[in-house]
Amino acid sequence: MAKDIKEIREKGAEYFFLLCSLVSIGAVLLICYFIFAGAYPALRDIGAWAFLTGDLWKPTDHPPSFGIFNMIAGSIYVTAGACIFGVPVGVFAAVYMAKYCPRKIYPVASQLVSLLAGIPSIIYGFFGMMMIVPFIQENFSGNGNSVLAASIVLGVMILPTVIKVSEVSIRAVPKSYFEGALALGATKEQSIFFVGIPAAKSGILAGVILGIGRAIGETMAVVMVAGNSNILPESIFKSVRTLTANIVLEMGYAAGPHYDAIVATGAVLFVFILMLNIVLNIINKGAQTSGGLS
Amino acid sequence: MIGQIKMFSMKNVASVTLRSLVYVAMGLTAISLLGILSYILFNGVKAFKWSLIFGKFSSANPSMSFSIVTTCVMILLTLLIAVPISIFCAVYLTEYAKRKNIFVNWIRLATETLAGIPSIVFGLFGAIFFGTVMGFGYSILTGCLTVAIMLLPVIIRQTEEAVKSVPDMYREGSYGLGASKLRTVFRIVLPSAMPGILSAVILSMGRIIGETAALIFTLGTVAQLPGGLLDSSRTLAVHMYISTRDGGAAGREVAFLTGAVLIVVILCMNIGASYIGGKVGKDFEN
Numbered sequence: 001m002a003k004d005i006k007e008i009r010e011k012g013a014e015y016f017f018l019l020c021s022l023v024s025i026g027a028v029l030l031i032c033y034f035i036f037a038g039a040y041p042a043l044r045d046i047g048a049w050a051f052l053t054g055d056l057w058k059p060t061d062h063p064p065s066f067g068i069f070n071m072i073a074g075s076i077y078v079t080a081g082a083c084i085f086g087v088p089v090g091v092f093a094a095v096y097m098a099k100y101c102p103r104k105i106y107p108v109a110s111q112l113v114s115l116l117a118g119i120p121s122i123i124y125g126f127f128g129m130m131m132i133v134p135f136i137q138e139n140f141s142g143n144g145n146s147v148l149a150a151s152i153v154l155g156v157m158i159l160p161t162v163i164k165v166s167e168v169s170i171r172a173v174p175k176s177y178f179e180g181a182l183a184l185g186a187t188k189e190q191s192i193f194f195v196g197i198p199a200a201k202s203g204i205l206a207g208v209i210l211g212i213g214r215a216i217g218e219t220m221a222v223v224m225v226a227g228n229s230n231i232l233p234e235s236i237f238k239s240v241r242t243l244t245a246n247i248v249l250e251m252g253y254a255a256g257p258h259y260d261a262i263v264a265t266g267a268v269l270f271v272f273i274l275m276l277n278i279v280l281n282i283i284n285k286g287a288q289t290s291g292g293l294s
Numbered sequence: 295m296i297g298q299i300k301m302f303s304m305k306n307v308a309s310v311t312l313r314s315l316v317y318v319a320m321g322l323t324a325i326s327l328l329g330i331l332s333y334i335l336f337n338g339v340k341a342f343k344w345s346l347i348f349g350k351f352s353s354a355n356p357s358m359s360f361s362i363v364t365t366c367v368m369i370l371l372t373l374l375i376a377v378p379i380s381i382f383c384a385v386y387l388t389e390y391a392k393r394k395n396i397f398v399n400w401i402r403l404a405t406e407t408l409a410g411i412p413s414i415v416f417g418l419f420g421a422i423f424f425g426t427v428m429g430f431g432y433s434i435l436t437g438c439l440t441v442a443i444m445l446l447p448v449i450i451r452q453t454e455e456a457v458k459s460v461p462d463m464y465r466e467g468s469y470g471l472g473a474s475k476l477r478t479v480f481r482i483v484l485p486s487a488m489p490g491i492l493s494a495v496i497l498s499m500g501r502i503i504g505e506t507a508a509l510i511f512t513l514g515t516v517a518q519l520p521g522g523l524l525d526s527s528r529t530l531a532v533h534m535y536i537s538t539r540d541g542g543a544a545g546r547e548v549a550f551l552t553g554a555v556l557i558v559v560i561l562c563m564n565i566g567a568s569y570i571g572g573k574v575g576k577d578f579e580n
Contacts, residue, residue: 014386014390023383025401027404031443034427090319092320100316109324118500118564119504120531122534123330130546156330159326187306189312190308244414
């Protein structure tokens with residue numbers, strides 16, 4: 001009898017743990033369902049193509065127009081800008097962390113990178129608004145709220161992601177690769193940049209994709225520095241509105257078809273992220289099956 | 295002599311350039327962090343007034359007192375929801391699931407997907423599902439549930455790693471003494487993994503404190519001391535955003551001070567987490 005109770009308890013616990021594990025799956029399904037179901041009325045009434053390619057966003061006009069082309073372009077612009085600033089700096093800093101950092105400094109440098117990841121986005125945005133925007137206003141054209149400001153802020157924000165992931169993949173390159181290059185007469189730099197980095201490239205690429213995901217989904221920091229005008233910016237000093245900004249700026253007062261269109265904006269953003277996830281999975285799978293490393 | 299001639303060869307020019315770029319990149323990273331931290335802290339100290347921290351909130355004195363309470367309540371409730379679920383999930387994945395279990399791949403795919411979803415999409419989902427469908431409106435409860443989902447992948451992944459790093463010897467020893475699997479998990483595995491789990495929990499506290507986009511439309515933005523689970527309020531980060539957006543020059547002072555408080559708290563948490571987790575320098579090898 002006692003044995004039965006014990007068995008029931010053991011089995012019961014296992015099922016309970018399984019149930020807890022299924023929460024994440026349930027959450028993903030619920031998120032997909034409610035975002036896409038919420039977006040459906042807008043896409044049906046406006047038409048998916050008109051919604052994606054329309055460049056007029058006048059949700060309160062009669063009749064209203066809902067086109068998010070400028071915001072899709074805006075999100076892509078600032079993300080590309082973030083990569084231009086963040087990726088080179090991030091990869092080189094990762095090389096420092098993996099190959100140059102003295103043992104004594106490493107804990108500090110590593111802590112520094114995690115802190116960069118831990119700072120809330122609202123603080124990045126506030127700093128950008130108080131320092132970077134006025135700087136651009138004084139030294140270049142426009143009022144400072146611009147693609148450039150958003151790109152710089154996002155470029156700093158993706159640094160920790162790029163650094164951490166790249167560092168790990170550079171470390172995973174077998175020592176013999178570097179030693180082989182050194183033995184053939186390469187300098188330390190040549191062994192790293194012409195042997196180590198090519199060998200670690202899929203990991204570095206994964207870091208960049210994660211960074212892109214972070215940049216395209218970033219909201220608060222962008223809203224505070226980008227200006228948010230619904231135009232297609234012709235220069236990097238012009239204001240820009242991203243998909244995320246559109247949601248956070250208008251969700252508070254949107255109602256009816258306007259609300260549906262905001263949810264649809266979120267759905268478009270969600271699809272972007274899902275596509276990035278798929279690319280990431282392909283890269284990671286490729287790295288595993290090619291079996292090149294470690 | 296030969297060394298000097300070599301110094302100027304093309305090979306060395308390229309190498310020196312690359313090496314300096316490596317140092318410049320790390321320098322830029324450090325400068326951005328220290329620049330942001332010192333700018334906010336410096337201005338926060340300049341804007342410091344006791345009444346702005348502990349005074350009663352009014353339009354004349356947009357104090358953060360109420361949002362400190364809200365932030366603490368949010369941290370407590372969110373962790374209460376997220377931590378047990380995540381730990382049990384990690385235990386299932388590492389201790390129970392067989393290698394070919396069909397659920398495992400799905401669970402991994404789900405946590406990876408959750409980890410990639412931007413906080414504004416969580417906010418949108420929380421507002422629709424918890425706020426409207428479940429009828430919780432703008433409230434602490436809606437905010438907690440939303441942020442709890444965001445934290446799942448973070449805590450699950452780190453707990454999994456902590457649990458995996460517990461040597462099998464411990465488990466075998468426990469089984470050898472006649473302990474059941476359940477007992478082994480709770481008495482041996484989880485206590486041994488505790489430092490890793492704790493550091494995950496502390497880091498998630500940092501994420502709750504810093505979260506803004508997911509909270510504006512779930513927790514809401516009402517400036518009040520919450521009276522119950524269904525009241526709206528602001529966390530510190532939300533208070534900082536609303537003050538910047540609506541508060542004019544006075545609002546910026548508050549934002550500086552709130553930002554400084556946020557940074558101090560997050561600094562302490564990050565450092566604390568890495569000491570407890572014992573992670574600093576562990577993966578060092580040159």
